[in-house]
Amino acid sequence: MPDSQERNAVVKDVHGNHFLRDARWTYTTEDNGSIPLVPEFVMLGSDDIRKAIPLDDHVHHGCFEFAFVERGIASWELEGTVYKTQAGDVFHARPGELHRGGFSIIEPCKLWWMILTAPHHDGWLRLPPGESRWIEHSLEDLPRVVQIGFKAVESFKQLRKGLEKTNEALRGMMVRHAIHNLLLQLLQPTEARAVIAEDLLRKFDLLIARMEQEPEWRPSVQELADAASVSQSHFYHTFQEYTGQPPITFIERLRIKEACRKLAETRDSVTDISHSLGYPSSQHFATVFKRFMGVTPTQWRNRST
Known part of the structure; x- marks a missing residue:
């Protein structure tokens, strides 16, 4: 089985800060190798944060980062602007953009994050040229925060299940399918807040x-x-x-x-x-x-x- 990481103890973030995280899970291609036929996938993580934790300046060269809040609220700083997110919202950072948590912290919340390489060629995620170009252009125009609702939770869970499969062909298919679903929910949100008047x-x-x-x-x-x-x-x-x-x-x-x-x-x-x-x-x-x-x-x- 791929070497995903899950723990409920004191851990250290990429900046060397120690803190308590509950139910943290991550999968990175740096640690586990690329997914067959899905080289665009870089990382998936989930956190159920019980105490505010540090999140200082960081950047992803050549990649988009998407952070989805499943429960609670979180804020993000990018180029001097603070973006607030709440349950059902996605915040994204584009390739090369320096960003951090609001006041360099993330408040108690439950969230998922996904890192993908930016669309840069025909056949990205094994899509036809027209579809991959549409995603590329849509991401350029995407608002920094998008309300996509809670159906995305199931897609993130399906992505995790796919990453944990041992059959490589099945793993690639499930990962790619889940990413397609998440991108569609992000770029063409339909649920949003329609259930409330x-x-x-x-x-x-x-x-x-x-x-x-x-x-x-x-x-x-x-x-x-x-x-x-x-x-x-x-x-x-x-x-x-x-x-x-x-x-x-x-x-x-x-x-x-x-x-x-x-x-x-x-x-x-x-x-x-x-x-x-x-x-x-x-x-x-x-x-x-x-x-x-x-x-x-x-x-x-x-x-x-």
């Missing part, structure tokens, strides 16, 4: 914008449901489907993200930051921060400087 989606977006602008705001689920003009139970379930997180958890993570920004970009004391974000005390703030980030606010600030 458009007017409710707009209300969600307005509420999320307020959460970001007023991180000290601490509404109850009932208050949020009233603002969206739906029942509390309907709000809870649809908001979780939309963002991948329960409402209060989503708000808390946005608040902690703002705390990270303040710790990195200002000289405000931890006490002042905690008060500005509506925490009753700096001790309570430190407890919540460590639950999400794995370190105290002071430790995080020292590591970021």
Whole structure:
């Protein structure tokens, strides 16, 4: 069987940072060799991140990287711009683009990532010339973040199953088929958020914008449901489907993200930051921060400087 890697212990990332990852799995052609008849495939990985982890500047020469968020939220920095993603979103970096996690971290979330060589010849992924050129041009115009919905999870799982096959012919067919499906879902998304009414989606977006602008705001689920003009139970379930997180958890993570920004970009004391974000005390703030980030606010600030 191919030498894929899966572990639930303290591990070290490519930059030498140690951290705890839960249920991490990776497959790289560097370690396992190329897939027969799919030389375009470079890497697949999945992570269920329980504590925020470092993700510093990195680049993939000649390759696209696609990061899909299955659960939670994550942000990415590229050329001075921060891109926010939530459950069902894909962020991509093009060949040669230096990118990193927002504030050089990835928040607790569950995600998949895939690295492919850029389309550069007819017959890429064994497609006819017209189809490979269409993919090449479509990737050039692709928005940095695309909502593709949750059907992609099954395609990623099928790709993993294909990589773990021992029969080379079957492995190549399954890997290529799964990649084709993922590219179609990315370039021609159909599921997106159609299961939630458009007017409710707009209300969600307005509420999320307020959460970001007023991180000290601490509404109850009932208050949020009233603002969206739906029942509390309907709000809870649809908001979780939309963002991948329960409402209060989503708000808390946005608040902690703002705390990270303040710790990195200002000289405000931890006490002042905690008060500005509506925490009753700096001790309570430190407890919540460590639950999400794995370190105290002071430790995080020292590591970021």
